[in-house]
Amino acid sequence: MASNIFLFWGSGSPPCWKPLIVLEEKGLTYGQKLISFSEKEHKGEDVMKLNPRGQVPTFRDGDTIVNESGAICDYLEYKYKDQGCCLMPEDPEVRGKVLQRVHETQNLNKALIEGVVYYQFRTKEDAIDEKYLNSKKKEATEELLRWEGYLEKEGPESYIVGKDFSMADVFVFPILAFGVRGKLDLAPFPNLDSYYKRLVERPSIKATWPPHWKESEGKDFFKGV
Amino acid sequence: MASNIFLFWGSGSPPCWKPLIVLEEKGLTYGQKLISFSEKEHKGEDVMKLNPRGQVPTFRDGDTIVNESGAICDYLEYKYKDQGCCLMPEDPEVRGKVLQRVHETQNLNKALIEGVVYYQFRTKEDAIDEKYLNSKKKEATEELLRWEGYLEKEGPESYIVGKDFSMADVFVFPILAFGVRGKLDLAPFPNLDSYYKRLVERPSIKATWPPHWKESEGKDFFKGV
Numbered sequence A, B: 001m002a003s004n005i006f007l008f009w010g011s012g013s014p015p016c017w018k019p020l021i022v023l024e025e026k027g028l029t030y031g032q033k034l035i036s037f038s039e040k041e042h043k044g045e046d047v048m049k050l051n052p053r054g055q056v057p058t059f060r061d062g063d064t065i066v067n068e069s070g071a072i073c074d075y076l077e078y079k080y081k082d083q084g085c086c087l088m089p090e091d092p093e094v095r096g097k098v099l100q101r102v103h104e105t106q107n108l109n110k111a112l113i114e115g116v117v118y119y120q121f122r123t124k125e126d127a128i129d130e131k132y133l134n135s136k137k138k139e140a141t142e143e144l145l146r147w148e149g150y151l152e153k154e155g156p157e158s159y160i161v162g163k164d165f166s167m168a169d170v171f172v173f174p175i176l177a178f179g180v181r182g183k184l185d186l187a188p189f190p191n192l193d194s195y196y197k198r199l200v201e202r203p204s205i206k207a208t209w210p211p212h213w214k215e216s217e218g219k220d221f222f223k224g225v
Helices: A014-025 A045-050 A069-079 A092-122 A130-154 A167-181 A190-200 A211-215 B014-025 B045-050 B069-079 B092-122 B130-154 B167-181 B190-200 B211-215
Strands: A005-010 A031-035 A058-061 A064-066 B005-010 B031-035 B058-061 B064-066
Touching (some): A005 A014, A005 A045, A064 A069, A069 B092, A092 A167, A092 B064, A092 B069, A130 A190, B014 B069, B045 B058, B058 B069, B092 B130, B092 B167, B130 B190, B167 B190
Parallel strands (some): A005 A031
Antiparallel strands (some): A005 A058, B005 B058, B058 B064
């Protein structure tokens, strides 16, 4: 059956990866275009027409256009709630916990990606302020320890919230994988390490693995975390 | 009836104001404590026990603890969906639009609050880089023009999405009001101006107006926007 769903996305971008995982978990058929950031395809006419901000993800489902990553995930889970994996538990208490962890990934994103990776990515090598970078690495370690504690509390073989994969995992995994791509060593965080290794084998994640990550190695951003 | 709902909040903080508006729109009874940032009460034992990050909002509903602002709003709307005002429309297309605008407020927040207000708030007066500040004010103007366009498209007397107040308004209004408190002049944005004036009179907003805003005037942060 032809699908009305179409996603423009960029390889390795956590905001793009999240809706891809949801589409796979829901078993939905979708059209897609992988855009090249270096070719500035996110400013191309086909994207701009749907998303005047010129960003990916850019998403449509028939006439419904949704472009913010978290909004796409929520939209898909709500509209297709009876299809595939249920990502938002119905019990309000469990759902509250999933929502809390989903929104809390802003902190994980800020500590790992903005604080450590983007700072080094955007600063010329000889202009790196080592003292500042070390303070950011310390914040990343502290943030990782929080999530390590959450998994510890959930018990062995758990997901971020309980025994079922949920929207919290959709939000956490791409950020964690972005770190690992940047040589973040998870060995000092045994629960995160085991969680990461299990998730890597999940079909929705294998199917959406950033293509350019398969072809080249990432840079080392996380020494000392 | 005694309520199991309790919220710790700070006056004028948009992340705290959002759940307060939702509680009022839902007509829920709730306990609350207004914390003082200057007295560092957000690091107090009662907050830290529920929220180890030591931030407000901090929220509980019986045994369910939810502390991220957006998560609290989602949680309340879901658990109490049949009470008071419906903030998340059931139709998937309209809901998709509300979700899009809700998540898009990150951009409004970044442009108005982080870019313009916090930069000036955190920088010593003689260290302000006027060129940088002007570029941030320009970004704020551009972002306001986007939202002005959204309202224009919705037509006269509209809310952010259509003719009904929704979660999108819960997310937009506190940021806009934060700007107006900082002397943002909405006259060049007639739709936003009329929207703001209507919302100021809404009972849920009057009931939750930041107490310290009634007592003192804000600083001028937005000259030239």
